[in-house]
Amino acid sequence: MTRKVILIFFLVFPVFSFFTSLCIGAYNIPLSAIVKMISAKTLEAITLGRFSLELSYPSTYETILFQIRLPRVITAMLVGSALAVSGAVLQATFRNPLVDSYIIGISAGAAFGAALAFGFLPASIEVSAFVFSMVAMFLTYTLAKIRGRVTVISLILAGIIMNAFFSALTSMLKFLMEHEKLAGVVYWLMGSFANADWNVVSRIAIPITAGCTAICLMRWHLNVLSMGEEAQILGIDVGKMRFTYISIVSFMTAIAVAHCGIIGWVGLIMPHIVRMSFGPDHKTLIPLSIAIGAGFMVLADDLARALTTFEIPIGIVTTILGIPFFIYLLRKTGGGEWHA
Amino acid sequence: MLEVKNLKFRYNGFEVNASLKVNEREILTLLGPNGSGKTTLLRCVYGILKPRTPCVYLDGKDVHSMDLRERAKNMGYVPQIHHPSFPYTVLEFVVMGRASQISTFESPGGEDYRIAMNALKLVGIENLADKPYTQISGGQLQLALIARALVQNPKAILFDEPTAHLDFKNQIKVLEMIRRITFEKNIATILTLHDPNLAGIYSDRIALVKDGKIYAIGRPEEVLTENELGHVYEMGVRVISVDSFRLVLPVLNKLRNL
Numbered sequence: 001m002t003r004k005v006i007l008i009f010f011l012v013f014p015v016f017s018f019f020t021s022l023c024i025g026a027y028n029i030p031l032s033a034i035v036k037m038i039s040a041k042t043l044e045a046i047t048l049g050r051f052s053l054e055l056s057y058p059s060t061y062e063t064i065l066f067q068i069r070l071p072r073v074i075t076a077m078l079v080g081s082a083l084a085v086s087g088a089v090l091q092a093t094f095r096n097p098l099v100d101s102y103i104i105g106i107s108a109g110a111a112f113g114a115a116l117a118f119g120f121l122p123a124s125i126e127v128s129a130f131v132f133s134m135v136a137m138f139l140t141y142t143l144a145k146i147r148g149r150v151t152v153i154s155l156i157l158a159g160i161i162m163n164a165f166f167s168a169l170t171s172m173l174k175f176l177m178e179h180e181k182l183a184g185v186v187y188w189l190m191g192s193f194a195n196a197d198w199n200v201v202s203r204i205a206i207p208i209t210a211g212c213t214a215i216c217l218m219r220w221h222l223n224v225l226s227m228g229e230e231a232q233i234l235g236i237d238v239g240k241m242r243f244t245y246i247s248i249v250s251f252m253t254a255i256a257v258a259h260c261g262i263i264g265w266v267g268l269i270m271p272h273i274v275r276m277s278f279g280p281d282h283k284t285l286i287p288l289s290i291a292i293g294a295g296f297m298v299l300a301d302d303l304a305r306a307l308t309t310f311e312i313p314i315g316i317v318t319t320i321l322g323i324p325f326f327i328y329l330l331r332k333t334g335g336g337e338w339h340a
Numbered sequence: 341m342l343e344v345k346n347l348k349f350r351y352n353g354f355e356v357n358a359s360l361k362v363n364e365r366e367i368l369t370l371l372g373p374n375g376s377g378k379t380t381l382l383r384c385v386y387g388i389l390k391p392r393t394p395c396v397y398l399d400g401k402d403v404h405s406m407d408l409r410e411r412a413k414n415m416g417y418v419p420q421i422h423h424p425s426f427p428y429t430v431l432e433f434v435v436m437g438r439a440s441q442i443s444t445f446e447s448p449g450g451e452d453y454r455i456a457m458n459a460l461k462l463v464g465i466e467n468l469a470d471k472p473y474t475q476i477s478g479g480q481l482q483l484a485l486i487a488r489a490l491v492q493n494p495k496a497i498l499f500d501e502p503t504a505h506l507d508f509k510n511q512i513k514v515l516e517m518i519r520r521i522t523f524e525k526n527i528a529t530i531l532t533l534h535d536p537n538l539a540g541i542y543s544d545r546i547a548l549v550k551d552g553k554i555y556a557i558g559r560p561e562e563v564l565t566e567n568e569l570g571h572v573y574e575m576g577v578r579v580i581s582v583d584s585f586r587l588v589l590p591v592l593n594k595l596r597n598l
């Protein structure tokens with residue numbers, strides 16, 4: 001029965017976070033106004049403008065809700081679910097409870113790719129981010145493989161090295177970049193939803209939804225893949241499946257990084273919270289990670305924008321929240337028993 | 341029937357070279373010293389290691405040319421060592437044996453869980469179904485691995501040292517279980533063992549393996565002789581008959597009498 005209660009909590013959590021986040025900010029809007037305004041807009045949209053409700057709220061409400069907060073909250077939720085599901089998938093494919101796309105360097109690779117395209121190449125930022133996230137992934141894995149084995153710790157160490165490497169490359173780009181572009185890059189790199197508008201939503205919604213859907217459909221085979229090489233005797237092409245999952249995850253991470261910068265630790269923590277309450281079965285782990293990843297990310301963003309009068313980059317908030325958790329996990333798992 | 345014809349495989353320096361046949365409802369045991377090539381042979385038969393030319397046939401079909409799913413539906417493999425993963429429940433662990441029957445975009449359904457539960461009942465650990473599989477004993481894990489191989493519904497199963505690390509009673513229990521499923525499910529079974537006495541009791545035929553080759557193959561009473569065992573293990577061996585069984589003992593040297 002307690003399981004049911006926790007399940008309901010996990011599912012209600014993102015809805016709760018969604019509405020809370022729309023209310024709070026520099027300018028607080030009451031929940032009733034939010035609900036009514038959204039209902040009115042929805043009604044208008046469904047009936048193609050033939051019906052509309054007359055609401056007597058100040059026009060600033062409308063602007064803040066529809067032009068500022070709503071796109072920002074939607075962006076945060078999409079990015080949160082993308083990062084959380086990425087963490088869950090990477091932990092399964094590498095049989096390593098201590099990784100996510102940030103720790104193994106996928107995010108840093110993507111950031112470099114995005115900065116490169118933004119400052120110097122006539123290429124699409126998203127595509128360039130994706131290509132370099134895959135490059136970073138491949139390098140980390142190759143580096144971590146010592147005598148045919150990838151251990152929990154060797155993967156993390158390789159991730160640290162790749163993070164350092166791609167950060168250095170990105171710094172180099174910043175150094176070479178024109179001044180008017182530089183300011184934007186610096187702020188974006190720290191991770192932020194401050195620039196999230198409908199344009200951003202329109203560019204990340206489809207790729208991230210598609211990625212999450214694909215992983216959701218394929219989620220049970222993550223159980224099998226987490227058996228490591230042994231999965232081949234159960235009929236799974238381990239190399240091919242790993243590549244498929246990792247590509248989808250890199251893709252989602254790259255999209256998130258290209259628009260909102262590097263946001264670490266969310267992908268590491270979310271799956272663990274689900275595992276602690278519901279066990280490791282990916283049938284439940286994946287959908288619930290998506291749900292609480294979305295909810296957590298908007299709440300963290302609320303902290304980022306409402307805690308102080310100026311805005312703290314979200315990446316800083318998640319890092320401060322994430323590190324104690326990582327230390328706890330490292331102690332608990334002992335950091336070394338498994339190998340891929 | 342599982343047939344191995346002129347299997348040849350080389351590790352740097354070590355060569356395996358073998359031919360053998362196992363019928364359904366028959367247990368063939370590979371017996372031989374450490375490093376004689378039993379695991380390598382089993383891995384070659386399954387195709388985890390790939391010999392250059394086709395040499396393994398299941399009911400006439402070339403096993404190594406099957407795709408992975410096809411192979412898993414036909415053959416099971418129970419490894420010598422299992423590296424534990426996330427703490428899945430025993431039932432979730434066993435249902436993974438259904439992977440070859442479940443498309444990439446699907447999850448196991450009620451029928452798959454029912455099959456897994458039946459396999460757990462057959463091996464006698466259905467009471468552990470909801471326990472994390474990382475928290476059960478070595479003997480219970482061996483039974484869970486057997487159950488996982490069973491739900492693949494294979495025609496042949498290869499067991500690599502199914503009795504390793506088990507106590508006296510559990511060794512018997514696991515071997516009884518293997519014998520039972522071999523008969524009830526019409527399986528062609530190959531296993532490797534280190535104890536010649538257990539091999540004598542539970543095998544229909546025994547193959548003595550030495551230096552990657554099959555030194556002798558036949559029914560237990562033909563193979564478990566002082567001569568053959570002495571040669572394969574390079575030590576003094578005594579064989580005495582008790583009831584209808586052969587009992588193998590080492591020739592005691594002086595140290596034992598100190």
Ligand SMILES: Nc1ncnc2c1ncn2[C@@H]1O[C@H](COP(=O)(O)OP(=O)(O)OP(=O)(O)O)[C@@H](O)[C@H]1O
Pocket residue numbers: 351352354372373374375376377378379380381
């Ligand atoms: N991965 C490997 N690479 C190279 N040589 C190997 C490898 N694995 C095993 N060998 C060699 O192959 C030979 C046979 O090893 P194998 O593991 O098949 O023996 P075994 O009969 O199963 O031994 P045990 O009873 O100890 O399990 C040994 O000489 C070993 O050194």
Ligand SMILES: [Mg+2]
Pocket residue numbers: 378379380420500
């Ligand atoms: Mg062996």
